Each structure stands twice: as structure tokens, then as C-alpha cells.
Amino acid sequence: MTTPLPTGFRVVLDPDTKHLRDDLWFGGSPARVLRLTAAGRRAWRELAEGPVITPGGGTLARRLTDTGFAHPVPPEPTGPPDLTFVVPVLDRPGPLARCLASLSQKHPLLVVDDGSKDPQAIAKIATAHGAELVRRDENGGPAAARNTALHHVTTDLVAFVDSDCTAPGDWADALAAHFSDPLLAAIAPRVRALARNTTAGRYTKAAGSLDLGDRPARVAPRTRTSYVPTAALVARRAALQEIGGFDPDLRVGEDVDLGWRLHAAGYRVRYAPDVHVGHHEPETWRALLGRRAKYGTSAAPLARRHPGNLAPLALHPWPALTVAALLARRPLLAAGGFTGAVLSMLETLKKNDIPTEGVVRAMGTAVHQTWLGAGRYGTQYAAPVLAALLVPRGWGRRAAVASLVLGPPLTAWAERRPELDPVRYTAAALADDIAYGAGVWAGCLTHRTAAPVRPEIVWRPLRVDRKEKRGPA
Known part of the structure; x- marks a missing residue:
């Protein structure tokens, strides 16, 4: 049975949520159609006017926030949170x-020295900022350092902050308000890049790998926001202790x-x-690209630990056929593929009594997103192949390959400016x-697996979420 979102929580609809009818909504991540029962519509009227006050309202609020149709807004806290700041550090x-100076002094500070070469320097800084210091004689990596901290923390909440972050103000208190939801185990802020005014x-x-953008989300595999960094x-x-904390065998990807x-x-x-929260980024291209390559090495061990959670490219058959035909300069086949996409979606919508307006535009968007996804996949995992395809004569082939290579970054540039x-x-x-x-x-x-580079067909x-016999949705 679903645990309702507690009394006092409000919800705010995601910008992508659309009301197709009074009982029919489209949105979420992954995208779906949600059908509300009569009880669900009554529960929504409660949520539209204010906070959760009934079990039905709480159940619908949980359903909406779990699926990405809406996001929770916690009630005002009644007092300061029971929280400890934890800062793992290796040298630096x-x-x-700089990090310790930025943190609020309202909560205890714990620094974990993960085998620094100059432990006296780390100890001096920790003492100067009133932080408790725990020393690890051997470097074990960020996961091991955070696990060491968990053995020393006694507060209900722990706020992990990397030593290259600047986190002023009451950011942790603001996030702690969400823990009035008993099912919440962790919540992350937006990590904004702090860097010099150089090209890098x-x-x-504009495109820092730790900055996940401005849209709130439930974090879950195979959704729009599948992870959050533990920089903050x-x-x-x-909850961390229940699952055994961080995996110390992972030096990267432990978050x-x-x-x-x-x-x-x-x-x-x-x-x-x-x-x-601010994060100080590498200042040179060598350091920046080296870090990106290091992050990439985590995909294989993650794929082994969590089969099915890591798909580098998800292809829907009809849009994929359309894109392949366009790249191959087969306009009739492309038209057939697009027609198949439209007809397949129309059949699904009519079968489930869903309005069919806007299907052509939606399938056009699906084709566009498939093209962008295929282009970025090719650049990441088959760049030498794409480069080789640019060599043979024929402007048509070159134009097709160039569109795959240049399309994703130019589209991102136009969106981000x-x-x-x-x-x-x-x-x-x-x-x-x-x-x-x-x-x-x-x-x-290294791990003898091709799972992280294997596309999947959807x-x-x-x-389409079916109407339930019981409950508010």
C-alpha cells in the first residue's frame, strides 16, 4: 500500500504536465497518461486549493510526485533540523x-581527512573553524571517507559537502524541511559551477556535468533525473545505515x-x-576532460551492479526508422516510418480513449529527439567511425554525418545561449x-561488459496508467 504524502505538504505541477481532460493527464518521467477516478478528481481539488489534509489527498500527492507529474513543497519547519555537516578531504x-568558512555555524562540522600527505595542515584548518576531525591513515576514496563519517555522526540528518564546494547560507536547512516526508532518504541542491572567465x-x-538544471525531480533510474551528485x-x-552506506569499492559513481x-x-x-551550492571546477581543459573520462569509467561497474538501469540510448522503432531513412537519403522510406509512428500512436490513444490532437507534432518531436540522441551517442561511443565516414566522397553522406555530430551541441547552444x-x-x-x-x-x-554502450529498443x-478499483487515482 502506498504511503501518503504527509499532511501539510503542497504540490506544484511540473511544467510538462497537461490536462487532456478532467480525468486524463499527460506528463511525468517517463512520460505517461494518468487516468483519475472520481475519488482522484476530488483529491485533486483538495491539492489544487491547498495542502494535504486527507488520506486521499496524500495518496494522490504521493502518486503525482512519484511519477513526476508534480513536485512536493514541504510545510514550514517547526524548528532547526538535527543535522551535521560532513566534509571529506584529501589534501587541498x-x-x-574556503568550504568550511562558507558553511553555517549553526550545526556541527565534521572533517574526514582521507589520508592527506600533510595531515597537520588539514588539522590546523579544521581546528580554526571549530570542526571535529577524523583522520584515516590510508586513502580509501570518497565513499570510504563518508562511511567513516557515518560512524561518528549522531544527528538524524547528515549534509555531505565536498571540500571544493562553497555552500553559504541556510541551504541545508531549506533541504531538511523535506524530511517531514518519512520516505525521503536524500535530497540534493543544484550544484552551480564556479570557474574563471576562461573558455573552459x-x-x-553552461554545461557542467554536476549541474542538473533548474527543474525539480524525483531521482530514480530511467527517469529524466536518474542521479544526483554527492558534492552536496x-x-x-x-536510511544510509540501513543500506550499508556508500560502496567503498567505487571510487567514481558511488553517488x-x-x-x-x-x-x-x-x-x-x-x-x-x-x-x-557552488562548486569550483577544473581550470584547464586537460583537468576538465580528464575528470569527464574518469566519470565515464563508472558506467561499467554501475551496469554490473544495477542491470537494466543504464541505457545510453533508447530507440522507439518508428522514429528510429524515420531518422535512419533521412540520414540514408531515402525520403519515401522516411515518410513511411513517420506515417507508421503517427498511426501507431493514434491506435494506442484511441484504444485507451485518449484525445488524439497534436499527434503529428508529438511524433515530429520524437523524431527530432531521436536524431539528437543518436548524434550524441555516435559522438560519445563511435567518434572514430563517424570521422571515417566523413572521408569518402559524397556530400550527402558527409552532410548526414555532420548533422549527427554538430546537431546536438548546436541545439544545446541555441537553448542555453x-x-x-x-x-x-x-x-x-x-x-x-x-x-x-x-x-x-x-x-x-576493464570489467568485460558492453552493457554501458548497448542501445535498447522501446x-x-x-x-497508460489504468484506472484503479480503489484509491484516489
Whole structure:
């Protein structure tokens, strides 16, 4: 049985949520159609006017926030949270001092020195900022350091902050308000890049890998926001202890693994971009691309630990056929593929008594997204192949390959309008993708698996939630 969202919570609809009819909504992540019963419509009237006050309202609120149709807004806290800041560090005394100086002094501070070469420097800074210090004699990585902290923390909540972060204000208190939901295990703020005004710095500010954007989300595998970084994270200590904490065998990707294990245990993990934390980024291209390659190496061990959670490219058959035909300059086949996409969706909608307006436009969007996805996949995992295809004569083939390579970064540039011209932004994005892909391939070779680079075919064009006999939805 679903645990309702507690009394006092409000919900705000996601911008992508659309009311097709009074009883029929479209939205969520993954996208689906949600059908409300009469009880569900009554529960929605409660939520539209104010906070949860009845079990029915709480059950619908849980359903909407779990599926991505809406996002929870917690009630005002009645007092300060029971929270400890934890900062793991390896060397870097300067960034550590900057990080500790930014943190609120209202809560205890715990620094975990993960085998720094100059432990006296770390101890001096921790003492200067009133922080408790725990020393690990051998470096075990960020997961091991955080697990060490969990053995020393006694508060209900723990706020992990990396030493290269600047986190001023009451950001942790704001996130802690969400823990009045008993199912919430962890919540992350938006991590904004702090970098110098260089080409690398401007690119990172526009497309930093730790910045997940401005849209709130439930964090779960195979959704729009499948993970959150632990550069800054507030978590329920008991929930972390229940699943055994972080996996110390993972030097990279331990944050993704943690979120997925919490999800598998029935907990909720959320992303709250209305709260910001700054993260100091690498200052050179070598450091930036090296970090991206390192991140890529985590894909293989994650795929082994969580089969089915990691799909680099999901293809729907009809849009995929349309894109392939367009790239091959087969207009009749492309038209047939697009017609098949439209007819398949019309059949699904009519079968489920769903309005069919806008199907052609929606399938056009699906084709566009498939093209962008295929282009980025090719750049990340098959860049040498795409480069080889540019060599043979024939402007048609070259144009098709160029559209795959250049389409995704130019589309991102047009949407983000970063402080970089399109040429430099495109070059940076391509280098970023290639570096990450190289790391993924290296991990695949090390762990002897092709799962992180294997696309999947999605046969069902749209998920439709059936009407339930009981409950509000």
C-alpha cells in the first residue's frame, strides 16, 4: 500500500504536465497518461486549493510526485533540523578552508581527512573553524571517507559537502524541511559551477556535468533525473545505515549507486534546484576532460551492479526508422516510418480513449529527439567511425554525418545561449562527449561488459496508467 504524502505538504505541477481532460493527464518521467477516478478528481481539488489534509489527498500527492507529474513543497519547519555537516578531504587545504568558512555555524562540522600527505595542515584548518576531525591513515576514496563519517555522526540528518564546494547560507536547512516526508532518504541542491572567465570556465558554467538544471525531480533510474551528485547532499542517516552506506569499492559513481540502492529499498531521493551550492571546477581543459573520462569509467561497474538501469540510448522503432531513412537519403522510406509512428500512436490513444490532437507534432518531436540522441551517442561511443565516414566522397553522406555530430551541441547552444560563441561551444561539447565516451569504453574493457554502450529498443509507444478499483487515482 502506498504511503501518503504527509499532511501539510503542497504540490506544484511540473511544467510538462497537461490536462487532456478532467480525468486524463499527460506528463511525468517517463512520460505517461494518468487516468483519475472520481475519488482522484476530488483529491485533486483538495491539492489544487491547498495542502494535504486527507488520506486521499496524500495518496494522490504521493502518486503525482512519484511519477513526476508534480513536485512536493514541504510545510514550514517547526524548528532547526538535527543535522551535521560532513566534509571529506584529501589534501587541498586551501579549498577546505574556503568550504568550511562558507558553511553555517549553526550545526556541527565534521572533517574526514582521507589520508592527506600533510595531515597537520588539514588539522590546523579544521581546528580554526571549530570542526571535529577524523583522520584515516590510508586513502580509501570518497565513499570510504563518508562511511567513516557515518560512524561518528549522531544527528538524524547528515549534509555531505565536498571540500571544493562553497555552500553559504541556510541551504541545508531549506533541504531538511523535506524530511517531514518519512520516505525521503536524500535530497540534493543544484550544484552551480564556479570557474574563471576562461573558455573552459565559460563552457563549464553552461554545461557542467554536476549541474542538473533548474527543474525539480524525483531521482530514480530511467527517469529524466536518474542521479544526483554527492558534492552536496542532505541525507537521512538511518536510511544510509540501513543500506550499508556508500560502496567503498567505487571510487567514481558511488553517488549514482547510492541513489539507486535507496530507490530499490523503497526510499525517495529528490532534486531541489531552488537551493544552490557552488562548486569550483577544473581550470584547464586537460583537468576538465580528464575528470569527464574518469566519470565515464563508472558506467561499467554501475551496469554490473544495477542491470537494466543504464541505457545510453533508447530507440522507439518508428522514429528510429524515420531518422535512419533521412540520414540514408531515402525520403519515401522516411515518410513511411513517420506515417507508421503517427498511426501507431493514434491506435494506442484511441484504444485507451485518449484525445488524439497534436499527434503529428508529438511524433515530429520524437523524431527530432531521436536524431539528437543518436548524434550524441555516435559522438560519445563511435567518434572514430563517424570521422571515417566523413572521408569518402559524397556530400550527402558527409552532410548526414555532420548533422549527427554538430546537431546536438548546436541545439544545446541555441537553448542555453552560453557566454561562448557556437564554434567554441561546439568544439568543447564534442571534446567533452568524446572524453566521457573514452572513459566508458575503458571501463567496459576493464570489467568485460558492453552493457554501458548497448542501445535498447522501446516497443511500447506510450505508457497508460489504468484506472484503479480503489484509491484516489
